[in-house]
Amino acid sequence: xxxxxxxxxxxxxxxxxxxxxxxxxxxxxxxxxxxxxxxxxxxxxxxxxxxxxxxxxxxxxxxxxxxxxxxxxxxxxxxxxxxxxxxxxxxxxxxxxxxxxxxxxxxxxxxxxxxxxxxxxxxxxxxxxxxxxxxxxxxxxxxxxxxxxxxxxxxxxxxxxxxxxxxxxxxxxxxxxxxxxxxxxxxxxxxxxxxxxxxxxxxxxxxxxxxxxxxxxxxxxxxxxxxxxxxxxxxxxxxxxxxxxxxxxxxxxxxxxxxxxxxxxxxxxxxxxxxxxxxxxxxxxxxxxxxxxxxxxxxxxxxxxxxxxxxxxxxxxxxxxxxxxxxxxxxxxxxxxxxxxxxxxxxx
Numbered sequence: 001x002x003x004x005x006x007x008x009x010x011x012x013x014x015x016x017x018x019x020x021x022x023x024x025x026x027x028x029x030x031x032x033x034x035x036x037x038x039x040x041x042x043x044x045x046x047x048x049x050x051x052x053x054x055x056x057x058x059x060x061x062x063x064x065x066x067x068x069x070x071x072x073x074x075x076x077x078x079x080x081x082x083x084x085x086x087x088x089x090x091x092x093x094x095x096x097x098x099x100x101x102x103x104x105x106x107x108x109x110x111x112x113x114x115x116x117x118x119x120x121x122x123x124x125x126x127x128x129x130x131x132x133x134x135x136x137x138x139x140x141x142x143x144x145x146x147x148x149x150x151x152x153x154x155x156x157x158x159x160x161x162x163x164x165x166x167x168x169x170x171x172x173x174x175x176x177x178x179x180x181x182x183x184x185x186x187x188x189x190x191x192x193x194x195x196x197x198x199x200x201x202x203x204x205x206x207x208x209x210x211x212x213x214x215x216x217x218x219x220x221x222x223x224x225x226x227x228x229x230x231x232x233x234x235x236x237x238x239x240x241x242x243x244x245x246x247x248x249x250x251x252x253x254x255x256x257x258x259x260x261x262x263x264x265x266x267x268x269x270x271x272x273x274x275x276x277x278x279x280x281x282x283x284x285x286x287x288x289x290x291x292x293x294x295x296x297x298x299x300x301x302x303x304x305x306x307x308x309x310x311x312x313x314x315x316x317x318x319x320x321x322x323x324x325x326x327x328x329x330x331x332x333x334x335x336x337x338x339x340x341x342x343x344x345x346x347x348x
Contacts, residue, residue, distance in 0.1 A: 153300060158346035161185065166226040167218075167261075170194065173269060173329060174230055178207060180332040181339030189218060195234040196246045219257040227254055228342075230266040232290050233328070237281040244293045251297050262347050265298060267291040267307040273318040275327025284318055304347065311341045 164185030168174050174190035177183070191204050203212045210218070229250070235243050254263055268287050270276070276283040291307070298305035312334065314320045319327070323334040330338060 153304075153347055155306075155345045156348050158343040159348075162343070162346050163226070165224055166228065167222075167224040167258075168228045168230075169199070170228075170230040170266075171234055173233075176329060176332075176335050177338060180335040181342075182336060183339050183342065187222070187224070189215060193234055194231065196231050196243060196250060197235060197238070199231070199250075219253070224258055224261050226264065226347075227258060227261045228264045228266055230268060232268040232294070233282075233287070236268075236286050236290060237279075240290065240293070243290065247294050248297060251303065255302070263303045264345070265294055265303065265305045267295070267305070267309055269330070270309050270313060270317065270319040272321050272324055272327040273314070273316060274321070275324075276318060288317070304345075306342075306345045308338055308341055311337060 161184070163183045166183070166186045168177065168183075168186055168188045168190060170177075170190045171194040172190075172192040174188065175192065178186075178188040178190060185208075187206060187208050187210065189199075189204050189206055191202070194202075194204075200215050203214045205212050206218065210222070231247070231250075232243070251263060251265075254261065268291055270284050270287055271282075273284075276285075295305040297303055309317075309319075312319055312323050312330070323330055325331055
């Protein structure tokens with residue numbers, strides 16, 4: 001009897017155990033099936049919390065490390081697209097920088113100064129055509145060569161007091177004219193090595209009680225009725241066009257500061273043939289070229305061109321050897337002849 005009772009109790013316990021164990025297994029199975037669905041839904045609808053990130057480490061490599069690494073190393077275009085999706089703050093900076101840099105690079109070639117300057121630069125062709133215009137006052141090469149003066153402007157013999165209101169401007173040759181020529185009352189602004197380039201920079205010891213004075217002060221404080229110029233030998237090997245332009249500027253300055261004066265441009269006296277043959281640049285050919293260009297400033301009304309070489313040249317267009325001791329300067333005897341020749345070129 002006891003054995004039957006024990007067997008019955010054991011059977012009931014076994015049935016109870018099986019029943020409760022199956023519920024536990026089924027419960028665990030349902031909970032395990034429900035967990036991925038719940039977590040997947042939470043990941044899609046909510047931002048993962050710190051606890052969820054810690055509990056599911058498998059999510060981190062799936063969303064960050066493999067995606068960013070693959071996008072960066074294999075496909076740059078994919079990387080830019082992928083980076084903008086999960087992390088907006090990081091992807092916004094490179095995309096905006098790229099957008100900003102692009103217009104800057106395209107703007108540079110469109111606004112390059114070279115593209116604007118080339119088609120709108122008329123100065124080159126304009127200047128190239130100016131020398132063909134005979135009326136251009138700034139280009140001495142286009143000036144009409146001097147002609148004979150009108151009837152009331154012919155050269156005459158100077159009266160005794162003709163040079164008392166005359167100014168002579170020049171280098172050492174003109175300085176010798178002051179010392180050896182007989183030109184009563186004439187004023188001389190002359191010194192050794194004077195040129196069209198330095199005449200405004202240094203003072204001169206001017207005769208007639210004027211003393212040491214600059215050219216600007218002389219122009220401002222004294223008035224003359226005749227101005228004689230002989231400059232050019234000291235600058236004969238300088239740039240010819242620049243020298244001629246400076247000569248032209250001096251003529252304009254004299255017209256402005258001495259409006260009542262007649263201006264006489266004297267041709268530069270030649271060198272002897274021996275002296276001329278010494279140099280390929282400082283020679284009679286160069287002197288003739290300069291003389292011809294400055295002669296075109298003469299209008300035969302208020303500006304006259306006179307050539308003392310007609311008094312001293314030999315048959316070959318050179319200074320006669322007997323007229324000079326050094327091949328450049330006139331001897332005292334011939335300097336006096338120069339002064340006498342000037343007296344025959346008076347405009348009354």
